[in-house]
Amino acid sequence: MNHLKIIIIGAGIGGLTAGLALKRAGYTVEIYEKTREIRPAGAGISIWSNGVKVLNSLGLGDEIAKIGGQMDRMEYRSHTDELYNQINLHPVTETVGQRPYPVSRTELQSLLLNAFNNNIETVKLNTQFIGVEQDAQGITAYFANGDQTRGDLLIAADGIHSQLRDYVVGHPVELRYAGYVNWNGLIEINPNLGDKNTWVIYVGESKRASMMPIGNNRFYYFFGCPMARGIIVEPDHRQRELKQIFAQWPSPVQCLIETLNPQELNRLEIHDLDPLETIVKGRVVLLGDAAHASTPTLGQGGCQAMEDAEILSRFLLTTNLGVEYALKRYETERKERTSTLVIKARKRADIIYGKDPYLTQQWYQQLQQETEQDVTQALSKTILGGPFH
Numbered sequence: 001m002n003h004l005k006i007i008i009i010g011a012g013i014g015g016l017t018a019g020l021a022l023k024r025a026g027y028t029v030e031i032y033e034k035t036r037e038i039r040p041a042g043a044g045i046s047i048w049s050n051g052v053k054v055l056n057s058l059g060l061g062d063e064i065a066k067i068g069g070q071m072d073r074m075e076y077r078s079h080t081d082e083l084y085n086q087i088n089l090h091p092v093t094e095t096v097g098q099r100p101y102p103v104s105r106t107e108l109q110s111l112l113l114n115a116f117n118n119n120i121e122t123v124k125l126n127t128q129f130i131g132v133e134q135d136a137q138g139i140t141a142y143f144a145n146g147d148q149t150r151g152d153l154l155i156a157a158d159g160i161h162s163q164l165r166d167y168v169v170g171h172p173v174e175l176r177y178a179g180y181v182n183w184n185g186l187i188e189i190n191p192n193l194g195d196k197n198t199w200v201i202y203v204g205e206s207k208r209a210s211m212m213p214i215g216n217n218r219f220y221y222f223f224g225c226p227m228a229r230g231i232i233v234e235p236d237h238r239q240r241e242l243k244q245i246f247a248q249w250p251s252p253v254q255c256l257i258e259t260l261n262p263q264e265l266n267r268l269e270i271h272d273l274d275p276l277e278t279i280v281k282g283r284v285v286l287l288g289d290a291a292h293a294s295t296p297t298l299g300q301g302g303c304q305a306m307e308d309a310e311i312l313s314r315f316l317l318t319t320n321l322g323v324e325y326a327l328k329r330y331e332t333e334r335k336e337r338t339s340t341l342v343i344k345a346r347k348r349a350d351i352i353y354g355k356d357p358y359l360t361q362q363w364y365q366q367l368q369q370e371t372e373q374d375v376t377q378a379l380s381k382t383i384l385g386g387p388f389h
């Protein structure tokens with residue numbers, strides 16, 4: 001189909017990637033974002049090769065490589081510093097044809113935003129979506145400032161707390177607490193923390209602590225620990241909280257906790273979403289976390305939003321039976337892939353964070369037997385399931 005006007009709600013990873021893909025396809029795109037300034041939640045993000053391939057296809061390959069970390073190896077260690085396994089990640093790159101790039105979220109967001117804004121139109125910031133109406137000819141979106149706009153379809157890329165999800169599904173949908181808290185931030189690399197090209201993951205006591213190299217000589221670090229829901233810890237006390245939870249863990253972890261900047265330490269309870277029965281209602285379609293928010297244990301949430309963008313743009317461009325038909329094709333194509341990954345990530349979270357302590361112990365043992373081939377196969381399978389094999 002040609003000459004469509006597409007309204008996107010949300011300028012996160014999903015909304016911006018979709019905006020870029022749809023503009024490249026020749027459509028008129030308007031993106032509306034409620035915040036005044038786009039400030040991504042969280043410090044870093046790993047864009048696995050399936051996500052990088054989408055960015056490559058949008059002409060952003062050089063730019064993502066510039067901000068990406070060189071993650072050559074991955075290493076599992078116990079909380080008593082026993083080396084469980086050390087995996088060379090080059091075979092994964094060889095198998096799938098593209099390196100992964102862990103990056104700073106702010107830098108990724110700027111990269112996508114600049115790429116979108118460079119193409120004449122700009123994201124309309126400080127414009128909160130409040131409602132939608134649709135008819136046989138198109139959709140009208142309404143905003144809190146009194147503005148309205150009309151288009152052929154509306155993409156709800158409004159994130160995990162999506163306002164449009166209930167509208168699309170037809171009933172209220174609750175998020176599911178995954179049972180653990182995540183802390184994360186960025187820190188300059190120094191040898192006391194670890195090797196600059198290795199992604200290290202310490203696991204034990206149903207918790208984990210990890211550092212992943214991103215561009216500009218920094219680690220993206222994250223911690224995770226099972227915890228009851230609703231415990232509030234003020235920013236000033238979070239470093240102390242980590243010291244208590246990870247007391248006696250190996251010296252790189254202690255060094256990380258000592259030297260991290262407490263002002264830039266994020267803390268969040270992790271939620272996900274049961275797979276939805278539908279992600280399309282007429283001319284309105286969910287994309288990214290709005291459609292399939294996941295626990296971050298596979299590092300695939302943002303990558304899936306990128307894949308969504310690519311597939312949606314393909315169906316709009318290559319089919320000619322109307323907008324609603326193209327959106328249904330997108331739904332069919334994406335539902336199985338994203339549901340499978342959400343459930344896989346959930347199971348992994350349960351194992352990592354000790355939902356059944358026996359299974360967690362078994363997993364620690366499995367890690368010690370895991371070979372490079374096992375890891376290459378597992379990672380490649382997920383990556384090659386995407387739109388660019």
Ligand SMILES: Cc1cc2nc3c(=O)[nH]c(=O)nc-3n(C[C@H](O)[C@H](O)[C@H](O)COP(=O)(O)OP(=O)(O)OC[C@H]3O[C@@H](n4cnc5c(N)ncnc54)[C@H](O)[C@@H]3O)c2cc1C
Nearest residue numbers: 010012013014034046129158159288289296299301302303
């Ligand atoms: C701790 C953690 C670690 C993660 N690590 C990884 C990883 O390593 N790799 C990976 O691929 N994924 C990872 N993810 C998942 C990834 O962050 C998300 O999947 C991704 O950010 C989703 O992008 P999105 O565009 O769908 O939503 P968001 O990035 O949340 O963007 C939604 C946007 O919509 C805007 N918005 C909301 N409501 C309105 C409204 N009414 N009007 C206008 N605008 C609105 C919001 O302000 C926001 O800017 C992680 C997630 C977490 C929590």
